[in-house]
Amino acid sequence: MNPFQYTRSSAASGAIQSLVKEPQAHFLAGGTNLIDLIKMGVLRPERLVDINALPLRGIEAIAGGLRIGALASNSEVADHPLVLQDYPLLAQAINAGASPQLRNMATVGGNIMQRTRCNYFFDTAMPCNKRSPGSGCGALDGYNRMHALFGASEKCIAVNPSDMNVALTALEAVVHVKGPKRDRKIAFSDFHRLPGDHPEKDNTLERTELIISVDLPANSFNRHVHYLKVRDRTSFAFALISVAAALDLEGDKIKGARLAMGGVAHKPWRLHGAEAFLLGKTSGEDVFRQAARIAMQGAKAYKYNQFKLTLAPNAILQALKTASSLG
Amino acid sequence: MKKDKIGDPLSRIDGRLKVTGGAKYSGEYKLPGLTYGVLVSATIPCGTVSSMDIQAAGKAPGVLAVITPFNAPKVPGYQPGAARPVRGLKLFNDDKVYFNGQPIALVVAETFERATYAASLVKATYKAEPFETDFHKNFDKGVIPNEGRYKDYVRGEADAYKKAPVVVEQDYMLPSEMHNPMELHVTTAFWDGDDKVTLYTKSQGVIGSQRSIANAFGLEVANVQINSRFVGGAFGSSLRTWPHEVAAVQAARLVKRPVKLTLTREQMFTLVGYRPLTIQRIGLGATTDGKLMGITHESHSQTAVYEEFTENAVNVSRFLYASPNANTRYKVVPLNVGVPTPMRGPGEATGSFALESALDELSYKLNIDPIELRLKNYTDMDPERNLPWSSKFLKECYQLGAERIGWEKRPTKPGMQRDGDWMVGYGLGCGAFGAYRSKTQVRIKLTPDGSVNIQTATSDIGPGTGTAMTLIAADILGIPAERISFELGNSAFPVAPTQGGSQTVSSVGSAVHDVCIALKQKLNTLAGLPADNTAEIEYATILQRLNLPSLELTQESQSGEEARKYSMYSFSAHFAQVHVHSLTGIVRVKRLVAVVDGGKIVNHKTASSQMIGGAVGGIGMALTEEAIFDDRFGRYVNGNLADYHVPVNADAPDIEAIFIDKPDPIINPIGTKGLGEISLIGVAAAVANAVFNATGKRIRDLPITPDKVLMT
Incomplete structure (x- = not known):
C-alpha cells in the first residue's frame, strides 16, 4: 500500500472535479474491492475521494420502474420490499455473492465496478495485461480454471466476478452517470466491455464519471426467476458458472425470457439467442436443453476450464427448470 | 458440595474471555516502544539475491531498520559449527533463494503501515537459477x-x-493443503539486556519454542521466556519455531525495542508449512x-x-x-x-x-x-508390531455409526437413490492414530481459602485443554471446578509436551491426575490420616489448622513398561451421507456421524466440539481445499482466503460425534487415548466413498469439486 491523500466529498460535482484534477484519484464507496487492490499493490492511488456522504442511497419507485441509488448497499437492495416484490432475481443474485458483512459495506455502484478476481491480476509478481498493459496474460497459458468461454482476447481471458451484474444484465438495467460536462445513461449491456486489445479498460465509464443510480425498467419477470450459482464451496466463493434466468409464463407458454450468465466472459453475458429461441415455446426440459445448446454457440475453453463447456449448459438447464417450476 | 466429574459437559473455562475479546493473543500485547516488522518476499523460486536497494525503504518515514542477507546480524545457531544448530531455513544468513515467497528482507518501523509501505520500496535483483x-x-x-x-x-x-x-x-x-488458522502467525519479541529475551508468540509448545530460540541465539534456556496463552487455531502450523520468529528476535536485538512481526495471509501459504x-x-x-x-x-x-x-x-x-x-x-x-x-x-x-x-x-x-x-x-x-492392542473398540464404532446414519438405507449399487435432482449416497471411512503419552510435569498449589492453582507449560490451540484439566483436577480432588485455576502457555511453568499428536489429555491429564492424588495424600498425612484415606477431608481447614500459607507440589508423570508391551491407538469410523447434484456436480454433505474409540472422554462438551471441528477439516480435505501452484513461476495462484476454500458454515452439515467412552486400561490412569487427529482421519474417504455410492463416479484426486464430478 502506498501513501495517498484522502478527501471526503459532499457533492457529486466536487467529487468529479477532484478526479478531473488528479489523474491518480479514485472514488471510494464501500471500499470492499478497492481497498484490497490497494493493499495488494494492484492499484496505487494518489488520492481517494470518499463519496459516501453523497445523497445517493435512496431506493424509490419511479415512473416505469425502480431507481436504486449508486450508494445503496447491496444488503439494502437485496432486502428492499420493492426489489423483493418486482425484481426478486436481483435480490437472489446479490445474496449469492460475498458475505453478509461485505454486502453491508458494498454499494451498487461499487459492485458494478468490481474488478476481476483473476489470480494473475491480483499478484503483482506475475504478468497481467489488465493490471500492467503489455506484460502479457498470465492466465492464457496458466491456471485458467475460472476463466472465460466467450468474448476473450489473446490479451485477456478474465471474467467479471459480480453476481449482481448478471441479474442487472438480464433485467436490462440502465446506469445513470454524471460527468464533468454532462450526464448520460448507459444501457447495462453496453456498460462493461470485452477485453480486446485494451483489457485495462473494464467498462465504458470515463474515469471522471460517477455512477448516480441504476434504473430498473418495469417488467413481468417477478415470479419465474432463479439465480443459480455453481461454486467450489457453498458460500463465499466466486462463480464457476452462474445463470440468471427469468421467464414470463402464461400456463406453460413462454411469453418472455431473460437469460444471462456469469463466470464466462469479461462482462456479464446476456444470452440473446437462447432468449429468442424460448419465446413462444412451451416450457419444458427439452426446450430448455435446446436453449442451453444455443447459448453455448461460440464458446471457447482453455486448458483448465474445459469443464465449463459442460457445466454452463447444465446450469442454464437447471436454472430454467427451477425458474419455470416456481410460482 | 457440587461435584464436577470426569465426563461431565463442562463449558470452557476461558469461553467468556474468548467471546468477549478478553483473551489476549500473541499479537495483542501493546508493549511500550513497540515496533513493527514486515517481511519482504522473494519473487523468484530459485537463485541468489545479487543486490538489494534499501535506500528508499531506509529513508521512508518511521523506518528503524532494514535487515537483508547483506547486513543481517549473525544468528549464532545458524553458523557452521554452532553448538546447538538450528534446522531448516536460515533467514537472511546468506543470499540463497530456495522458494518463491522466501523472505529476503525485514523492515522494522514505528507503525505497521509504515513498515508495510517501506517493505514495498525494497528492490532486489536476482541471479535466477533453474527451478x-x-x-x-x-x-x-x-x-x-x-x-x-x-x-x-x-x-x-x-x-x-x-x-x-x-x-x-x-x-x-x-493436493497441498494449508492450515490457515484464523489467527495469523505473529511473534512479539523484546530483549532485556544482551542475554535475556521474551516472546509472545503463536506456539503449540512453549518449551519447544524456548529451546529453539535459546539454540538460535546461544542463550541459556532459562533466559528465554515464551508466552502463548491463547492461540487462535494452529492445526500443526505452530508445532515448530519458524525462521520468521527467529527474525523477530534478531530484529528486536538490533533496534533494541520490542518488535512485533505478523505474517500476511499470503505469507501464511509459504512460511508456516502445509x-x-x-x-x-x-x-x-x-x-x-x-x-x-x-x-x-x-x-x-x-x-x-x-x-x-x-x-x-x-x-x-x-x-x-x-x-x-x-x-x-x-x-x-x-x-x-x-x-x-x-x-x-x-x-x-x-x-x-x-x-x-x-x-x-x-x-x-x-x-x-x-x-x-x-x-x-x-x-x-x-500385525505390524505383533503386540496386543491396549484397547480397540472399532467394531462397536461400525455398529453405532451404521445405526445412527441409517446404513441400511444405503443403496448397494451406486447411483440408485435420488432426492429430486440430487443423487444420494452413503460412505464409510476409518481412521487410526497412535495414542501417545509424554513425560509431563505439573505444579499444584493449594491455598487456605480452599482454591487450587495448577500450572504446566502445555498449550491450548483450541480443544479446551484448560477446561479438561480443570475437570480432571476437580474430579480427583473432589472440589468444584470454580475453585480451580489452571494456567498454561508459559515456558516458566513445569515442562509439558508440545500440543500435537493428540497426546495432551493423555500426557498432561495424567500428570494432573497424579499431582492431585499426591496432594491428597500429602494432606491426609498432614491431617494425621493414612495417605490413602478416601473419606472427604476439608483441605482449607487442614492448612489453616497447621498454619500453612499454602501447600505446593510438583509431580512428574510418564508412561512405563506398558508402552512397549502394547500397541496403543485411537480408532474412528466416519459415516457420511451426501447429495450430489446431477446437473451441476455440486456435492453437499448432508450428515456426518463420527464414532470414536478415543478411550475415556474427559469432557463431552469440548470433545464433541473437537470432533465437529475435525470433521469440518475433513470436509475441506474432501471437497474444497487445494493450494494451487503455477509451475511457470513457482508461485501459488490462490494464496488468499477468497480463492483457497476453507469450508464455511454452509458446507458443514449436521455433524454428530459419538464416543465409545470406554477407558483404555493400559495407557494412563484415566484411560484417555486422544481425539485431535482421529476427528479428521477417515472423513475424506467417507465423503469420497459416499460420492461414489451416490453417482458411480470414483474421484481419486481431492478435492471433489463440481468440475471433477461432471467430467468423471
Whole structure:
C-alpha cells in the first residue's frame, strides 16, 4: 500500500472535479474491492475521494420502474420490499455473492465496478495485461480454471466476478452517470466491455464519471426467476458458472425470457439467442436443453476450464427448470 | 458440595474471555516502544539475491531498520559449527533463494503501515537459477528419507496383492493443503539486556519454542521466556519455531525495542508449512469372499530442497487390517517450495484417504458391504508390531455409526437413490492414530481459602485443554471446578509436551491426575490420616489448622513398561451421507456421524466440539481445499482466503460425534487415548466413498469439486 491523500466529498460535482484534477484519484464507496487492490499493490492511488456522504442511497419507485441509488448497499437492495416484490432475481443474485458483512459495506455502484478476481491480476509478481498493459496474460497459458468461454482476447481471458451484474444484465438495467460536462445513461449491456486489445479498460465509464443510480425498467419477470450459482464451496466463493434466468409464463407458454450468465466472459453475458429461441415455446426440459445448446454457440475453453463447456449448459438447464417450476 | 466429574459437559473455562475479546493473543500485547516488522518476499523460486536497494525503504518515514542477507546480524545457531544448530531455513544468513515467497528482507518501523509501505520500496535483483516445482514432472526423483521408520516395510511377501483373485490397484492424489488458522502467525519479541529475551508468540509448545530460540541465539534456556496463552487455531502450523520468529528476535536485538512481526495471509501459504501434495498407490488383493491377502501402499509427497519433511502416510496400511502380506514404500520429492509441516491428522489422514478409498473400491468389486469387508479383516492384535492392542473398540464404532446414519438405507449399487435432482449416497471411512503419552510435569498449589492453582507449560490451540484439566483436577480432588485455576502457555511453568499428536489429555491429564492424588495424600498425612484415606477431608481447614500459607507440589508423570508391551491407538469410523447434484456436480454433505474409540472422554462438551471441528477439516480435505501452484513461476495462484476454500458454515452439515467412552486400561490412569487427529482421519474417504455410492463416479484426486464430478 502506498501513501495517498484522502478527501471526503459532499457533492457529486466536487467529487468529479477532484478526479478531473488528479489523474491518480479514485472514488471510494464501500471500499470492499478497492481497498484490497490497494493493499495488494494492484492499484496505487494518489488520492481517494470518499463519496459516501453523497445523497445517493435512496431506493424509490419511479415512473416505469425502480431507481436504486449508486450508494445503496447491496444488503439494502437485496432486502428492499420493492426489489423483493418486482425484481426478486436481483435480490437472489446479490445474496449469492460475498458475505453478509461485505454486502453491508458494498454499494451498487461499487459492485458494478468490481474488478476481476483473476489470480494473475491480483499478484503483482506475475504478468497481467489488465493490471500492467503489455506484460502479457498470465492466465492464457496458466491456471485458467475460472476463466472465460466467450468474448476473450489473446490479451485477456478474465471474467467479471459480480453476481449482481448478471441479474442487472438480464433485467436490462440502465446506469445513470454524471460527468464533468454532462450526464448520460448507459444501457447495462453496453456498460462493461470485452477485453480486446485494451483489457485495462473494464467498462465504458470515463474515469471522471460517477455512477448516480441504476434504473430498473418495469417488467413481468417477478415470479419465474432463479439465480443459480455453481461454486467450489457453498458460500463465499466466486462463480464457476452462474445463470440468471427469468421467464414470463402464461400456463406453460413462454411469453418472455431473460437469460444471462456469469463466470464466462469479461462482462456479464446476456444470452440473446437462447432468449429468442424460448419465446413462444412451451416450457419444458427439452426446450430448455435446446436453449442451453444455443447459448453455448461460440464458446471457447482453455486448458483448465474445459469443464465449463459442460457445466454452463447444465446450469442454464437447471436454472430454467427451477425458474419455470416456481410460482 | 457440587461435584464436577470426569465426563461431565463442562463449558470452557476461558469461553467468556474468548467471546468477549478478553483473551489476549500473541499479537495483542501493546508493549511500550513497540515496533513493527514486515517481511519482504522473494519473487523468484530459485537463485541468489545479487543486490538489494534499501535506500528508499531506509529513508521512508518511521523506518528503524532494514535487515537483508547483506547486513543481517549473525544468528549464532545458524553458523557452521554452532553448538546447538538450528534446522531448516536460515533467514537472511546468506543470499540463497530456495522458494518463491522466501523472505529476503525485514523492515522494522514505528507503525505497521509504515513498515508495510517501506517493505514495498525494497528492490532486489536476482541471479535466477533453474527451478523445479512441478511435482508430477519430478515424481521419479523421489528419494527414501533418511529416518529409519520411513524405510520400506515388508510383512510376509511384498506386492502379494497382485497374485490374489480379486485386485484393486489405484492411485490417489491429495493436493497441498494449508492450515490457515484464523489467527495469523505473529511473534512479539523484546530483549532485556544482551542475554535475556521474551516472546509472545503463536506456539503449540512453549518449551519447544524456548529451546529453539535459546539454540538460535546461544542463550541459556532459562533466559528465554515464551508466552502463548491463547492461540487462535494452529492445526500443526505452530508445532515448530519458524525462521520468521527467529527474525523477530534478531530484529528486536538490533533496534533494541520490542518488535512485533505478523505474517500476511499470503505469507501464511509459504512460511508456516502445509500438508504436502501426495500421490499414493494402493494395491489390495483379496479372496473372493473378501479376505485380504496383500496390501501394498506407496506414497510420494513433496518436500523442500533445503529441508526434508516426512510423515506417516503409508503406516496405516501396516496395522489397520489383518493381512498376511503387507508392504509400504515412502518417498519424498524435493522441490523449490517451502517445507511442509504436520497438518491435523497429518500423514495418517493422507494415508487413510487412499487406503479407505481402495477398500471401498474392493467392496464393490466383491459385492460385499463395506462394513462387512472391514469386519472380515478385523484384527485383534497389531500385525505390524505383533503386540496386543491396549484397547480397540472399532467394531462397536461400525455398529453405532451404521445405526445412527441409517446404513441400511444405503443403496448397494451406486447411483440408485435420488432426492429430486440430487443423487444420494452413503460412505464409510476409518481412521487410526497412535495414542501417545509424554513425560509431563505439573505444579499444584493449594491455598487456605480452599482454591487450587495448577500450572504446566502445555498449550491450548483450541480443544479446551484448560477446561479438561480443570475437570480432571476437580474430579480427583473432589472440589468444584470454580475453585480451580489452571494456567498454561508459559515456558516458566513445569515442562509439558508440545500440543500435537493428540497426546495432551493423555500426557498432561495424567500428570494432573497424579499431582492431585499426591496432594491428597500429602494432606491426609498432614491431617494425621493414612495417605490413602478416601473419606472427604476439608483441605482449607487442614492448612489453616497447621498454619500453612499454602501447600505446593510438583509431580512428574510418564508412561512405563506398558508402552512397549502394547500397541496403543485411537480408532474412528466416519459415516457420511451426501447429495450430489446431477446437473451441476455440486456435492453437499448432508450428515456426518463420527464414532470414536478415543478411550475415556474427559469432557463431552469440548470433545464433541473437537470432533465437529475435525470433521469440518475433513470436509475441506474432501471437497474444497487445494493450494494451487503455477509451475511457470513457482508461485501459488490462490494464496488468499477468497480463492483457497476453507469450508464455511454452509458446507458443514449436521455433524454428530459419538464416543465409545470406554477407558483404555493400559495407557494412563484415566484411560484417555486422544481425539485431535482421529476427528479428521477417515472423513475424506467417507465423503469420497459416499460420492461414489451416490453417482458411480470414483474421484481419486481431492478435492471433489463440481468440475471433477461432471467430467468423471
